[in-house]
Amino acid sequence: MGISYCIEHQKRVKRKRVTNIEDIPEEVLKILNPSEIVRYEEAVPSISPSSHRGKLVALVGENQPDVMALLFVLERIRPTFRSSTSESDAMDA
Numbered sequence: 001m002g003i004s005y006c007i008e009h010q011k012r013v014k015r016k017r018v019t020n021i022e023d024i025p026e027e028v029l030k031i032l033n034p035s036e037i038v039r040y041e042e043a044v045p046s047i048s049p050s051s052h053r054g055k056l057v058a059l060v061g062e063n064q065p066d067v068m069a070l071l072f073v074l075e076r077i078r079p080t081f082r083s084s085t086s087e088s089d090a091m092d093a
Helices: 065-082 087-092
Strands: 002-007 012-017 037-039 056-058
Touching: 002 065
Parallel strands: none
Antiparallel strands: 002 012, 037 056
16 A cells, blocks of 8 residues: 655655555545455565565455545545645635
């Protein structure tokens, strides 16, 4: 799982791979069962080296496209707006 974040002084959006379940935003945890969040090596049992080893991944069934779409929005799009807007800015828009 990668969570996007905004670096305001650089006006850039970056992503951070998550290694601890505590780093996953609460809104993401609301749509996934704890059993759907596993380490990369549990989901992809391979001996080949990968930069994703030790990182968390979400297992979403192919019959759950709505959950996958919402997860995409919550991981990549929503976090970039969290730090860059305030309630007053949002109300002025």
